[in-house]
């Protein structure tokens with residue numbers, strides 16, 4: 045069932061994510077919910093951006109300063125500001141000792157952006173040979189960056205960036221001694237970016253893949269299940285619980301079979317698929333979030349009942365976000381490309397959204413990246429159809445789905461549901 049904002053989702057597959065920036069955002073910083081602080085032993089600190097941090101401005105354009113009022117830890121953060129005319133601002137730190145090994149690790153940091161819509165590029169580059177060769181971690185790239193497109197303006201956001209989200213060039217990253225940060229605006233006015241707590245975390249030792257399905261079309265049972273069951277793969281189905289047993293939707297019995305026989309999670313997606321970013325529905329938020337979970341528990345769907353997906357992928361509302369945290373252990377969006385393990389924030393899990401335009405080969409490449417870099421690749425499907433797949437109904441062609449599943453099996457990546465990843469890896 046496609047409502048007006050779902051139409052926006054179809055653009056994800058063809059890279060036009062800019063329209064989403066407007067409607068999707070992040071919650072207020074809540075340090076207690078952030079899992080990236082796990083495994084402190086494996087952490088390599090690069091900079092807390094405290095006094096004498098060593099970063100200097102290399103470009104003529106822009107401004108660099110220590111901000112003593114805005115920070116996550118310590119006493120200050122680093123603030124970079126553009127001139128507002130599109131000129132690139134580059135800051136740098138050289139001669140870092142001891143040299144840092146970036147191999148088999150992902151980057152993590154805290155970042156705050158005054159206005160994401162004004163940015164055309166934001167990246168961190170690393171080098172071991174004075175930038176004759178270098179590797180770039182993209183935070184924001186023409187509105188299609190995998191990581192930061194959905195930051196809420198003017199708030200601190202935790203960010204992790206997998207090696208998957210770097211340029212795929214052959215650079216030796218095991219002895220890095222220079223780091224640069226580059227910021228460009230769209231010539232629509234000056235923009236500021238703050239950084240705090242730049243560090244590295246050890247990758248999970250292997251990739252994990254999760255199949256998720258939204259909105260409960262009955263083709264999840266008739267078409268997707270037999271293909272997944274060939275390989276004993278389970279999935280997570282996010283169900284608007286008031287849609288169960290409706291025409292062309294999954295029945296209670298089918299959902300029971302998916303969980304009890306095939307190991308699926310049956311998880312929450314509100315009662316009626318309401319838009320949790322729209323304050324017009326604010327008086328319904330708690331009922332939609334609480335009663336859908338209660339329905340799952342009352343009907344024996346215990347396995348997945350603690351896990352939630354935002355209808356339309358929208359979560360730009362502090363009030364609904366607080367309620368989601370009250371009732372659920374994870375929440376999944378519809379953007380982001382790939383997630384790290386540990387995750388940046390379990391209440392905005394990043395995913396690869398599968399649209400009608402997604403080719404099986406696109407998924408195959410991401411699976412390979414996930415295996416190499418220890419990512420958590422969460423795929424988002426809706427209905428799986430024999431023919432006439434289209435974005436209006438968020439459907440995907442069964443033959444292509446089968447090709448994706450066969451490829452995932454042949455690559456040997458471990459397949460787990462959302463609740464299994466939460467219980468066995470995140471928790």
Ligand SMILES: [Zn+2]
Pocket residue numbers: 258259313317354355356
């Ligand atoms: Zn949905």
